[in-house]
Amino acid sequence: MPELPEVEVVRLGLAPAVTGATISGVEVFDTRALTRHGGDASDFEARLRGRRMLGAARRGKFLWMPLAPPAGHAAGAGADEALVAHLGMSGQLLLRAPGADDGRHLRVRVGLEHPEHGELRVDFVDQRTFGSLAIDELVPTSDGAAGGYGAAAPLVPSQVAHISRDPLDEAFDDAAFAARLARKHTAIKRVLLDQTVLSGVGNIYADEALWAARIHPETAASALSTRAVGRLLAQVRAVFEKALVEGGTSFDAQYVNVNGEAGYFAHSLNAYGRGGEPCPRCTTVITRVPFGGRSSHFCPRCQRKK
DNA sequence: GGAATAACCTGGATGC
DNA sequence: TGCATCCAGGTTATTC
Structure with missing residues (x-):
């Protein structure tokens, strides 16, 4: 069951693969994986396609990938949104090669184009469907410290803001x-x-x-x-x-x-x-x-x- | 406002 | 063999 150590292991694995990568395609196979997303599947896909991921951060059991603003926004502007993931009880974020077998319980597939690693696939697999993905706005942290592990900016997704810091966080009080x-x-x-x-x-x-x-x-x-x-x-x-x-x-x-x-x-x-x-x-x-x-x-x- | 509980969900294990 | 039931548990909404 994914608790903090499991989510941190996933974050450590994802970070080098997603940092700097551009989202080339998104496919939602099961909308139950978007229960925390404010819009429908087409909104989710449209808002992600073409965005660049800036890293992988975590607070508690929540994981998020800050997104560079869409093309057309001010150059150099920081992230104001993130792709948020919660693994629930059985969620998995798997790095797969483009032609790899889908396996069972594939809910969402995100295609990436990485400047160094080339074409990659991040598959959100979830047997019990308690996990979810969402695009969420980033809001300032209440204490002004970095949002979480792996986060450089004092920002956190709005749906994670009510979650306390975890005891491995330097800013934990x-x-x-x-x-x-x-x-x-x-x-x-x-x-x-x-x-x-x-x-x-x-x-x-x-x-x-x-x-x-x-x-x-x-x-x-x-x-x-x-x-x-x-x-x-x-x-x-x-x-x-x-x-x-x-x-x-x-x-x-x-x-x-x-x-x-x-x-x-x-x-x-x-x-x-x-x-x-x-x-x-x-x-x-x-x-x-x-x-x-x-x-x-x-x-x-x-x-x-x- | 704090505390407790139900609901969501799937598949493996177990019992009949 | 097939069916029914139980169990696992993170989060959120609801109830007390």
Whole structure:
């Protein structure tokens, strides 16, 4: 499932291929992939064709490619729009050669002409159709810092503006995060999944970070000490960084990088998906409990509820 | 305004 | 073998 590390792996793969590339063609095969786009498929195709991509940026699980203004606009003007992508649960952005097989679940195809790499294809493939692409205007960031990872300008797509920065972002404010936690009386896991508080964390990394920080997922956020909040943030960052090194977490081929390769972090999971197995730290059986229509995995001994 | 829940969606796994 | 049901989960709209 694409969470921050998986999206960052995709961004790192896309950046060299899309930066400086001109969009030569767009084909929408399934309009459900445009649920976040303000117009219809023909609008999407017409507004993209001929535009030049200026890079690849990310905040949390959102990815965007800033677009140079269309021909006819003032030369040298900066990007004011971006192609925004969210992978949802099963979305993939795949770099393919022009004649490559489409495979299954191809929703949108974007043809590129790159000055160095020549003709390329970016395919948006999505089995469960929770992911989407959209063209969105760029708006100034509220704190004046760069929009996100890989973004040079203090701009962010309007539909991403309400998302908090992620903990790997240099502009992430630890003190502000702790202050927000102190005002939240709901379960800490629910807060970790709230992208307006902290972005990039999904069910897998929430369970892993809480296990590493020895915090019970149902502990009220406001009940955490300053020390515990610091420990949790450190573990979120550590888990993200380790997953990045290992190429992300792949389950049943739902996540692959731009070249279609799976990540290896699933082998390093300590709690998520290990219900009924011994805790790697104390050998107590990992518990799996329903959590808001999903599952939480934790060690009842290492992560005691206070 | 904060918190909780339902809905969206597809395909693999499981049970009968 | 075939069918029905369950499960996975990110985001958003709705409800309380």
